[in-house]
Amino acid sequence: xxxxxxxxxxxxxxGAELMLYSIMEKMxxxxxxxxxxxxxxxxxxxxxxxxxxxxxxxxxxxxKGIQLMRPVDYVPKKLRDxxxxxxxxxxxxxxDASGFSYSDQWGDNPSVLMAKACKKWKKQGTKIIxxxxxxxxxTYSKIKDSIRAIADCADLIYAREQVSYEHLIxxxxxxxxxxxxxxxxxxxxxxxxxxxxxxxxxxxxxxxxRMIDKTSAEVSKAYQPFLENxxxxxxxxxxxxxxxxxxxxxxxxxxxxxxxxxxKNIPIVSETDPLKIKGILGASKGTIGSRFHGLVSAxxxxxxxxxxxxxxxxxxxxxxxxxxxxxxxxxxxxxKLEKKLKFLIDPELRLSLGxxxxxxxxxxxERALSMWDEVFSVVEVCxxxxxxx
Numbered sequence: 001x002x003x004x005x006x007x008x009x010x011x012x013x014x015g016a017e018l019m020l021y022s023i024m025e026k027m028x029x030x031x032x033x034x035x036x037x038x039x040x041x042x043x044x045x046x047x048x049x050x051x052x053x054x055x056x057x058x059x060x061x062x063x064k065g066i067q068l069m070r071p072v073d074y075v076p077k078k079l080r081d082x083x084x085x086x087x088x089x090x091x092x093x094x095x096d097a098s099g100f101s102y103s104d105q106w107g108d109n110p111s112v113l114m115a116k117a118c119k120k121w122k123k124q125g126t127k128i129i130x131x132x133x134x135x136x137x138x139t140y141s142k143i144k145d146s147i148r149a150i151a152d153c154a155d156l157i158y159a160r161e162q163v164s165y166e167h168l169i170x171x172x173x174x175x176x177x178x179x180x181x182x183x184x185x186x187x188x189x190x191x192x193x194x195x196x197x198x199x200x201x202x203x204x205x206x207x208x209x210r211m212i213d214k215t216s217a218e219v220s221k222a223y224q225p226f227l228e229n230x231x232x233x234x235x236x237x238x239x240x241x242x243x244x245x246x247x248x249x250x251x252x253x254x255x256x257x258x259x260x261x262x263x264k265n266i267p268i269v270s271e272t273d274p275l276k277i278k279g280i281l282g283a284s285k286g287t288i289g290s291r292f293h294g295l296v297s298a299x300x301x302x303x304x305x306x307x308x309x310x311x312x313x314x315x316x317x318x319x320x321x322x323x324x325x326x327x328x329x330x331x332x333x334x335x336k337l338e339k340k341l342k343f344l345i346d347p348e349l350r351l352s353l354g355x356x357x358x359x360x361x362x363x364x365x366e367r368a369l370s371m372w373d374e375v376f377s378v379v380e381v382c383x384x385x386x387x388x389x
Contacts, residue, residue: 008098015293018274100134115146118153132158134313136167161316181371186300190278202240208290209250226330242267246291286344302358
């Protein structure tokens with residue numbers, strides 16, 4: 001039985017959870033008997049949640065950047081199997097779906113730990129694949145050294161767009177194992193919650209607290225008033241906006257402040273299932289978003305979207321869908337903001353834009369499928385081995 005570790009996903013960030021489901025669906029469609037493992041953590045990824053999905057726990061313990069020897073490594077396999085515990089040397093394939101972890105913006109720890117882990121995996125013959133994600137920039141020497149080490153060990157690395165690719169090869173040089181592929185959650189179908197009523201939910205607004213804690217002081221201060229301006233104008237234009245919580249308590253707190261400050265009694269939808277979040281976005285007439293995977297979910301379904309963002313990944317996503325006019329600056333003057341909102345309000349503009357987005361979505365889905373074909377070609381090396389064993 002092939003054992004695949006899924007790395008970098010979780011349950012707090014709904015984009016990360018959607019990537020988890022996407023990986024499991026795609027791998028099981030090709031390898032029905034695959035066994036998935038994940039390292040549980042106290043930060044939003046407890047074993048209980050993985051157990052519900054049939055994912056096995058991997059014993060792993062790091063301290064100060066060092067992977068410690070674990071007593072469980074010496075427990076006989078038959079005994080470990082009683083409790084479903086997998087150890088590192090049993091991993092056949094690692095699929096990393098970190099989204100956006102390897103960058104100056106997140107410090108050196110994620111890159112350093114990944115490099116150390118990759119060296120161990122490489123030594124034991126584990127296949128290492130970094131699925132499409134954002135990378136960079138890299139300016140710190142420790143991160144650069146780690147990225148080179150990861151590239152030396154990995155079988156495949158997929159940058160999600162050209163800027164991330166350029167950041168990678170600026171450190172590693174061009175390599176055949178470094179490629180470009182779009183976010184792969186575009187292949188997942190959304191579902192609407194039971195009894196969902198869209199009558200009072202037309203324009204979906206997805207707040208993102210990262211626009212406050214990951215941006216300049218000027219942008220951070222302007223973000224909430226910007227969303228309030230959007231809400232006010234949409235209500236005054238006889239639209240039916242609502243707020244959709246894509247992740248966590250901070251986003252919900254921000255949504256409540258927006259309603260309090262505008263005085264507009266609009267719905268707040270808090271949904272924990274990422275497939276239902278995607279379904280809600282697909283049922284909307286348009287969206288204003290700051291969560292990356294919320295935007296992917298909208299654009300890939302042909303739903304017009306306007307976006308503010310805190311990294312290059314947002315700009316590159318909208319380039320992929322040939323809709324750079326959908327990018328917003330939170331400091332935009334009111335008259336220009338109202339002009340942008342016409343993409344969501346004007347029926348003819350919305351219809352034309354939706355048709356164009358669906359055409360681009362078809363191209364992006366074909367690119368994601370091509371990525372999976374390449375992944376399978378690497379994975380099948382392991383598949384042949386464990387079938388012989």
